[in-house]
Amino acid sequence: MQRQNKKLTRRQFVTGSVGAMGLLAILSSPFIAVLNRARAATGTAPITEGKKPTRAWCMVIDLKKCEGCVTIGVPPQCTQACIAGHFVPQGQQWIQVYEVESPGGGTFFMPTPCYQCDNAPCVNVCPVAATYHNKEGIVLIDHRRCIGCRLCMAACPYQRRFFNWGTPKLPPEAAFAEYSPFYPVPAVKGTVIKCMFCAHMLEAGKLPLCVTGCPMKALYMGDLNEDIASNGAEVVKLSKFLDENDAFRYKEGLGTQPRVWYLPGHGQAFGRKPDDHREFKTPTWTWGDSGFNHHPGIWPWGEDF
């Protein structure tokens, strides 16, 4: 009787402790998350010890110079350059130019690439690490791994992520492109895609396509580590440039720590007034018909089928 009792307690103990440990592991997973987040939030640019300095890419967008390309009467040329250079599926604007109303009346134009947030919500939530930071601080997507859950799209407060709702119609050249997360061409069905700071160009030592595409030279690509930025026409000392021009980051309060700075303005460098009524033209595509084919018809045997 005695022995049996003892046995039972031991078993209880074992079962209990195993259960408790499992429970603890499950319960503690959110706390690991908190720790990880904290680390991401405090870490700024990675510091390197090697000879070749690691880049910490960032972008500066001078709104004094951006006038939405309305003064020259064309769709925004940064968006067009990006579309042409990456065979962007119809309907996606990896860098989108919004016409924003100023609180004091009038409007200004605001180009919005992916902000490559240092504390990126999209990276935090991805269940397969398909979205990740590379060493140079760029948020990349591996389309060979992405499962298309779209949690990252819900997580990105800036709506800078796009989904490939099907196989996009692209020009035939796109098929010859060699895919890499640096150059996500051709777009993969069922995955998420976005601006990747033209990592393929940066690697080759060139400026991103939107930067070179901007006729007003409003976009600067910079390196936080080397403290330098360039729009293709001039080279500036980054920290001084940001400081002197009252740079801000969009919705700093969200804590995402974007790698994109704005210099406030409304295109005045080119004589644009805030109440300028010239029409903003939306970007155009030479491929892709009307975007992804969303029309199976009312019934599968309908006209579209």
Place this chain on the structure above:
Amino acid sequence: MAAMMRRPEPDRTNVALLRPLLHTGQGFYFFAVALLIPAAWFVYAWYLQLIRGLGLTSMRTPVGAPWGAYIANFVFFVGLAHGGIAIAAAIRLLNLTKYTPVARIGEVLTIISLMMAGVSITIDMGRPDRIFNIIIYWPQRVGTSSLSWDVTVIIIYFTLSTLYLWLTMRKDLVLCAKRFPKLSWFYKILLIGYKPDEEHKIERMAWWLSIAIVFLIVMLSGGVVPWIFGLLPSQPGWFSALAGPYFLTAAIGSAIAAVIVVSGVLRKLFNWQEYIKPEIFKGLGTFLGIITLFYIYLILAEQLTMRYAAPLSEFLISEKLFQGEFAPIFWPMLLLGFFTPAIILVSQAIHPQWFGVTRTILASGAIVVAFWVKRFLIVVPSLLRPLLPFPEGSYSPSWVEWSIVAGIIASAILLYTLFLKVFPIVELGEE
């Protein structure tokens, strides 16, 4: 008291309880075919969607909703999955023997619902072919990805509840093996390792399992599922500490309502009035009424906070529900789906003469439907109205989405029916 409840003639009882296994009438075949049609249609719609991409749904980005009816369906089924096992665990832990006849009805509901939740989320994925990536990269991502937590807890929950069902059913499987010699090989496989004196051990295991399951219920419905939504500061209307309790209440409410409906239907269908007693409906109904009232209070708390909130986007989402595009479903859901049934159920408890089994079942049915709608209203409006002043989209599910949602529900009922045909759904007596 307990002795009085024990059925006096075990054999007659067992014959009655085994009715679905003993007789298969024409009605069954009609019913099965009626369910097979939407199920087959669902397979076809899914096939179309796999071939052509998720573009066949009404989900759109960047303007529009990246998630829609599939996710609402997923949350709904995860919620349903709590009822049965919660009831079963409560019966075991709190010794509520009165409710034993509905325990297994609920357990089966749990397992089938979890399967359907898994199907819903797979269908929502852009690349279902890569689903195992979640497992492969799990160790790397479990730190921060709420979806990884979800997969973890759902898998554990599914394993434990299946184990629980299997353990508690073994006793009845022995009887079944005796009674149905043709199928006895099948029951014998399930009875692997059976020893006539195992009952005591099984009881203990089931007890421990119950404890684990009760914890998991809180983790799953009060934790990881709401945290998919509640931890996204970028989505006004989702980001809230209330998300956990809110979803947990909804899960328990919808699950109990579903158990009432299923038990009620089975009771009518197989003439089990004697075994599934009205008191069971009364007890569950009262509990459901209180839970639903509490849920209405949570809706109130949530909406009130959103309407007074500093971020304008929160107010605008609440406005969408109160008088915007979703008002035509929000108000009927609140008044007909939650408020009226809750009042009926609670007044039945206060005034015993008003109690009616059919009335309880109808009220519960309304609550189940309302909870589906509520899940839809949680998922969609927030996605349509971004946090920042970006353009707003609109969303109403396409026929592909409706077919798939309807097909998943039909498949769930079909699976349940098949279970009824092979296993005893109410615990059998001694023989």
